[in-house]
Amino acid sequence: MPKCRICGRKAVVYLRHSRLWLCSEHFNEFIENRVMRTIKRYNLIRKGDRVLLGLSGGKDSVVLAHILSKLRESIGFKLYLAHINLGIGEYSEKNAEVAKKISEKTNAPLIILDLRKILGVGIPELALKTRRPPCSVCGVVKRYLLNALAVELKANSIATGHNLDDMATFILKEFLVQNLEQIPKLAPRIEGVKDYLVAKIKPLYETYEEDIKKYAELNNILYVEEKCPLADETTLTWHLKKHLRDLEYRFPGLTIGFIRRLVKNIEKYPKPGDTIRRCSICGMPSSGKICSFCKITEKALGKPMGPHAREYIKEIVDKSIID
Amino acid sequence: MPKCRICGRKAVVYLRHSRLWLCSEHFNEFIENRVMRTIKRYNLIRKGDRVLLGLSGGKDSVVLAHILSKLRESIGFKLYLAHINLGIGEYSEKNAEVAKKISEKTNAPLIILDLRKILGVGIPELALKTRRPPCSVCGVVKRYLLNALAVELKANSIATGHNLDDMATFILKEFLVQNLEQIPKLAPRIEGVKDYLVAKIKPLYETYEEDIKKYAELNNILYVEEKCPLADETTLTWHLKKHLRDLEYRFPGLTIGFIRRLVKNIEKYPKPGDTIRRCSICGMPSSGKICSFCKITEKALGKPMGPHAREYIKEIVDKSIID
Numbered sequence: 001m002p003k004c005r006i007c008g009r010k011a012v013v014y015l016r017h018s019r020l021w022l023c024s025e026h027f028n029e030f031i032e033n034r035v036m037r038t039i040k041r042y043n044l045i046r047k048g049d050r051v052l053l054g055l056s057g058g059k060d061s062v063v064l065a066h067i068l069s070k071l072r073e074s075i076g077f078k079l080y081l082a083h084i085n086l087g088i089g090e091y092s093e094k095n096a097e098v099a100k101k102i103s104e105k106t107n108a109p110l111i112i113l114d115l116r117k118i119l120g121v122g123i124p125e126l127a128l129k130t131r132r133p134p135c136s137v138c139g140v141v142k143r144y145l146l147n148a149l150a151v152e153l154k155a156n157s158i159a160t161g162h163n164l165d166d167m168a169t170f171i172l173k174e175f176l177v178q179n180l181e182q183i184p185k186l187a188p189r190i191e192g193v194k195d196y197l198v199a200k201i202k203p204l205y206e207t208y209e210e211d212i213k214k215y216a217e218l219n220n221i222l223y224v225e226e227k228c229p230l231a232d233e234t235t236l237t238w239h240l241k242k243h244l245r246d247l248e249y250r251f252p253g254l255t256i257g258f259i260r261r262l263v264k265n266i267e268k269y270p271k272p273g274d275t276i277r278r279c280s281i282c283g284m285p286s287s288g289k290i291c292s293f294c295k296i297t298e299k300a301l302g303k304p305m306g307p308h309a310r311e312y313i314k315e316i317v318d319k320s321i322i323d
Numbered sequence: 324m325p326k327c328r329i330c331g332r333k334a335v336v337y338l339r340h341s342r343l344w345l346c347s348e349h350f351n352e353f354i355e356n357r358v359m360r361t362i363k364r365y366n367l368i369r370k371g372d373r374v375l376l377g378l379s380g381g382k383d384s385v386v387l388a389h390i391l392s393k394l395r396e397s398i399g400f401k402l403y404l405a406h407i408n409l410g411i412g413e414y415s416e417k418n419a420e421v422a423k424k425i426s427e428k429t430n431a432p433l434i435i436l437d438l439r440k441i442l443g444v445g446i447p448e449l450a451l452k453t454r455r456p457p458c459s460v461c462g463v464v465k466r467y468l469l470n471a472l473a474v475e476l477k478a479n480s481i482a483t484g485h486n487l488d489d490m491a492t493f494i495l496k497e498f499l500v501q502n503l504e505q506i507p508k509l510a511p512r513i514e515g516v517k518d519y520l521v522a523k524i525k526p527l528y529e530t531y532e533e534d535i536k537k538y539a540e541l542n543n544i545l546y547v548e549e550k551c552p553l554a555d556e557t558t559l560t561w562h563l564k565k566h567l568r569d570l571e572y573r574f575p576g577l578t579i580g581f582i583r584r585l586v587k588n589i590e591k592y593p594k595p596g597d598t599i600r601r602c603s604i605c606g607m608p609s610s611g612k613i614c615s616f617c618k619i620t621e622k623a624l625g626k627p628m629g630p631h632a633r634e635y636i637k638e639i640v641d642k643s644i645i646d
Binding site: 239 | 495498499501503569570573580584587593
């Protein structure tokens with residue numbers, strides 16, 4: 001029976017990437033330390049920060065909520081949770097339920113933005129009416145609403161649950177299509193612009209997806225296991241992730257080694273050429289004259305809904321008793 | 324029964340990457356045109372050039388010998404074949420036999436360099452005595468001897484049979500280990516330095532390995548199918564190639580698209596920092612004071628054998644009746 005490398009008690013987890021058997025207590029310590037080190041190494045959260053975490057209800061953001069709530073005291077920051085109800089039927093309802101429970105468990109205030117209340121429609125209708133892939137529309141909507149909310153909350157950063165496997169896959173994909181300029185945008189921290197674009201941080205940048213799953217299991221953390229019914233499992237990204245997992249299995253530590261070297265090299269990649277402008281309709285960040293959110297909503301609903309969404313979010317923040 | 328897209332006759336080959344059924348004649352034309360376009364696009368061979376092809380006896384270099392011998396007239400260059408007998412038992416003997424036959428078939432003069440005649444030992448002994456992986460020692464030896472021979476022959480370039488899958492795999496591997504400076508060295512043409520370093524060209528840079536196999540089959544081209552008995556099939560490179568093949572199957576054209584975009588981007592990668600010096604013992608190219616060939620032979624045999632190898636090659640070239 002394998003024993004914990006730290007304390008010698010019965011081990012319950014084997015971390016292949018680190019060739020390490022650990023008991024449940026020291027596994028938790030290992031993962032929490034890793035997230036802490038990621039935060040320190042890349043300067044993700046500073047003392048006194050207001051951090052808004054995008055909480056989908058899936059394992060990554062839920063585990064991140066738990067870990068950040070634990071680290072809150074020692075670093076000294078405020079944690080807020082944001083859940084966007086995307087209006088994807090029962091799937092979205094389940095996620096919203098989980099989000100509420102996580103907020104109670106972690107004792108972090110939760111703001112729910114309900115897409116159907118803001119726009120009258122959910123992601124399925126937006127995708128159908130704009131004839132765009134649901135994942136692409138969903139990405140635009142989530143980025144927009146999270147940023148708008150973070151601006152109103154005067155948050156210092158938006159944290160997301162992207163894990164090591166996600167990031168390595170995205171980077172490989174950009175390399176395969178040779179969008180080198182996109183690679184620096186996949187760093188653990190992306191700076192914002194005062195007043196309208198909040199910095200993005202990824203505290204699980206160096207944590208394996210498998211470890212996140214184990215952490216949730218071992219700590220009986222509730223999350224939505226179900227995949228989004230609109231997700232497309234035929235994409236290059238999806239297949240790349242599978243292949244990367246197989247390579248990692250044969251060459252343990254490959255993924256973390258890759259990502260750490262990549263971050264060290266990040267200055268060697270060509271800088272993104274697109275300057276960040278402000279949408280002429282809603283004032284939010286945009287690469288062109290009009291932001292994607294205003295474009296998509298105009299196409300789907302006949303009217304760009306950026307200003308309305310911002311107004312809606314302002315009211316919610318005003319009404320809530322968040323300090 | 325599928326028909327040839329060009330002539331309507333019975334097709335014998337399906338090119339998945341181009342969604343194309345072809346008859347044997349038009350398949351040959353397709354492949355030869357592709358190699359011709361690669362040569363033109365990257366300026367690999369110019370009129371009047373003397374091209375030395377490294378002929379191992381495997382499918383890639385053998386097929387390249389056939390195609391280059393066909394293109395010889397229209398471009399107007401001279402083709403020489405070089406085979407290095409690496410002293411790996413029966414495997415090497417088989418390869419040497421094939422090389423001789425290919426030389427007859429293609430009507431291109433062949434020079435055989437026999438490692439056991441030059442050094443008294445083959446790759447297995449060199450690897451054992453230096454405690455280096457055989458593939459690494461073999462790479463050093465082949466590069467050294469081919470370049471030394473090309474210098475004596477006053478060749479304009481050394482052609483090798485590296486195919487599209489090889490190159491894409493090597494590049495992916497350098498990306499995963501983040502040796503970005505190595506990526507420009509994997510371009511279709513690497514310039515030489517007058518008098519001691521001959522340019523390297525890869526005319527099969529845009530040709531899929533599978534197509535090369537089919538070309539050999541359809542044209543009854545003899546080659547050694549056996550893998551080198553010293554080859555290591557547990558390396559990252561070996562696994563990456565398998566994964567890339569699987570991705571290509573799902574996303575036909577992925578590999579060629581990747582490699583073409585990469586070559587277009589090549590200026591965006593950091594330049595290799597190492598300057599090419601000359602070995603203080605033999606005068607051949609080296610990144611340090613002493614070249615790898617002199618180092619390896621000194622370690623294995625007690626004496627750096629660069630000068631002797633060069634002398635040996637000079638004599639062979641003087642004795643041969645190559646113009």
